């Protein structure tokens with residue numbers, strides 16, 4: 001008891017510094033245990049390890065192929081660290097496995113590669129989830145599909161190469177726009193080749209009316225030797241029926257009184273061709289004279305219309321030889337239906353001579369200098385249209401049938417007959 005009591009006294013008389021020392025030891029031991037715990041947790045139980053599985057952001061342009069999806073696995077932890085205390089798997093093993101595309105799947109499945117953003121999703125497999133519980137961070141990606149044409153630059157549209165879209169359409173988020181020669185967005189109405197487009201105030205196409213359907217039959221009515229007294233009446237018939245025709249004019253017949261008819265031909269969509277200056281048989285003329293016959297008429301038409309000189313030639317009497325071919329240097333338009341209107345001078349015969357044989361692609365020869373030909377047009381034009389024929393100019397017919405007219409070459413119909 002005495003010992004104990006003396007001990008007690010001893011304890012009771014312990015110095016202050018001795019007490020602190022003991023406390024210090026206890027704290028030290030606790031810290032050591034904590035440190036050891038953390039060490040064991042981190043090194044054997046994989047605490048604090050984070051493995052990041054990230055899908056790479058991708059960007060393509062509409063029309064390009066679906067790119068390869070790329071996923072990268074990274075970690076800030078040492079490769080040698082063990083993920084679990086019971087197995088030898090290290091951070092490095094897991095990274096290698098993931099970077100070898102094992103243990104997960106990656107998806108990006110837009111139905112069509114149209115402009116927009118599409119998620120790239122990573123789905124970790126069951127085993128991987130178990131293995132890396134709490135340690136796996138998945139970062140999904142985005143596939144950006146850029147507009148195939150480019151991007152807006154105010155009211156204009158910039159291509160991917162930096163140039164502005166000019167005289168062309170652009171489809172942006174499903175809407176169609178058109179930019180003119182200056183690169184400005186078009187609003188209102190515009191006729192381009194065989195289609196009339198209507199744009200709303202934002203420039204979106206709201207209607208497209210096809211004036212000529214290239215898949216349906218068409219023929220070219222041609223009228224030679226004018227302009228003449230009743231050519232204006234023929235233009236009325238054409239306009240009323242929304243029909244086009246080609247007028248092969250004789251240069252010397254164009255005068256101040258009928259000059260307005262030429263402008264009107266162009267306004268209603270008809271075409272003016274060259275039929276020489278004074279209707280001679282060109283095959284009998286010297287080169288210089290042939291040239292003059294052609295050029296004088298082209299010059300006269302250009303001066304009167306202010307638009308353009310004829311692009312096509314019909315030879316008087318259809319008379320041709322190699323010299324004519326070479327000197328005229330324009331496409332030579334013949335015909336494959338001759339109505340012989342000048343011979344019969346009868347409207348019903350003219351109509352019958354066409355309707356009995358007409359087929360797609362024909363070029364029909366008539367002369368608007370005869371009264372019966374004008375009368376026949378009143379019947380012939382609606383009758384052809386009712387039979388399903390679109391009435392187009394020679395140049396339209398060639399163009400719609402994919403023929404590029406060549407200088408000095410003769411054409412009878414489109415497609416050409418054997």
Ligand SMILES: [Zn+2]
Pocket residue numbers: 224225275279316317
């Ligand atoms: Zn003629």
